[in-house]
Amino acid sequence: MVNLRSLEIFYWAAQLNSFSRAAEKLNTTQPTISQRIAGLEDQFGTQLMNRSSKPISLTPSGRALLVHAELILRQVAKLEQEFDLSMQAPRTIRLGVSETIVHTWLARFLGETHRCFPNIDFDITVDVTPSIMSGLRDGEIDIGLMLGPATIDGMACLHLVDYSLRFYAAPGVIQGNRLTVDELKRLPIITFPRQTYPYSHLREKLFSLTGQTPRIFTNSSQATIERMAADAIGVALFAEGALSPSSANALVAVESDLELPPMSFYAFYMLGVGSEILESLVGIARKVAAASSAP
Template identity: 60%
Template sequence: MLQGDFLSCGTLSSPEIAEEVMVSFRSIEVFYWTAHLRSFSRAADRLNTTQPTISQRLRAMEELIGEPLLNRAAKPIALTSAGRTLFRHAELLLRQVAAMERDLDLSRHMEGTIRLGVSETIVQTWLATFLEQVARHFPKLDIDMTVDVTPSMMNALRDGDIDIALMLGPTILDGFTCIELKDYPLKFYAVPGLVPGNAISLRSMPSIPIITYPRNTYPYIYLRETLFRQTGRNPRIFTNSSISTIERMALDGLGVALVAEGTLSGESMKKLKTVDSDIDLKPLSFYAYFQAGVQHDTFEQLAEIAAQVAAGAP
């Protein structure tokens, strides 16, 4: 991102006046991210600076404009009328700079850190290939990665703690765009002999422990509600956020694993068998979510790389 040069805010008649009626591009950037993230501390983290520096720049802008841009008493902070006007112009300006950088193919020289959230299903399948492709297209870009469940990543996106998330969808997030990545069928897996006839049904399932994703995920919620409606009993479901732990528990014969197809290791698949079932489970659909607005082009390029890699993954 271009930084540092001054933008004129009026007609200049002398160098002294120029110092008073100019706003730096960096200050515009600081204002935009503070308003967008609604937090001084998050803006400081986003721009790799300190909170006092953020406050100082914003105070200087408010003194120049002659009225407050932010309502600091609101929790979280909110824009004033003047702030809303400036925010519209700031977003247009930053978008135009991003478009210029794209047209000049400056993205390949982009430096900085992108904060990536990713579901473990993707970690276990095609994440390594995705990171290799990102490094090829953006050799100077660093990836700060967090592996988490979808509800947590949704909150992190809204709070500005991550920039892009590869997670379950679809869902509507205000201010965010998404690109479809890949569907993964849900399958039951168990060691041979654990499940009579190697088939699991609504009638037999309450007596057989199921090992699957955490309680706030679709597989657990759907499976529990479906079985409870059909049988009137709570099924035995063990949950874990770690695919490797689910895999280990299934290998130890502690229950039947319910996970996305392709996430178990090749070595484990030599010992585990797919279990037939009459339960209609929708596939896990993964999407790339990223912010609309400033830096949209960069995030979209990363999402498109993810979609291409996912399409080529087994």
């Protein structure tokens, strides 16, 4: 008889094209993945995976088994869902989160999730969008709450919330509390890293307004951005409403004619076997995010 755990391991190794990524996702070791798949190959009497290729690939027999494995695993997931077993089982969800969400509604999301699914724990990684996306692709993260949208094969992308961008500065740094073109030439803007929004839009806008190469200081930590602005190094730019309580008295919102598109946040997770619980958690995230932006 075919072992269900072995089918699950085979399925995720095939989906992620990697033994190590499958081991990370299934919270096991790479040797265990290799042994389980070798056991299936012995059982079926045929090679299922080309291990010499990078990434690994399925043989014709492997592709045939993948069809059956997905059907079986989906049926098991449906059975568990019908009897509410998947929701009751203790498990850890690996969550990748943009720092803006940490400063706005992450605590409410965790509280609501615990109320609905008390047996679920979270392993939380706070990082920039490109790193979270890489973790999702590699199977190291189950759900990513980050900037979007993006079209990725096999991955859900659901809108959460939009936040307007706002400038913040230490009191007295900006005359009249309005960021003019002259001020933009004089002071650097402190914001998120180059590979993330709003850096690219900001740079183009500043260049067209000032006619000179803009001074932009970047950092992946909003707490550091706030600290630098509080020390009058420059003017901070991040999501409106995300100012941390510790900086409430150190920074003031600054008006500006510089218009930038909002920061749009989306939830990403891999579709397929076992995605039902992820879909439920993202549903909670969408409700909490919507409530956080309501007037």
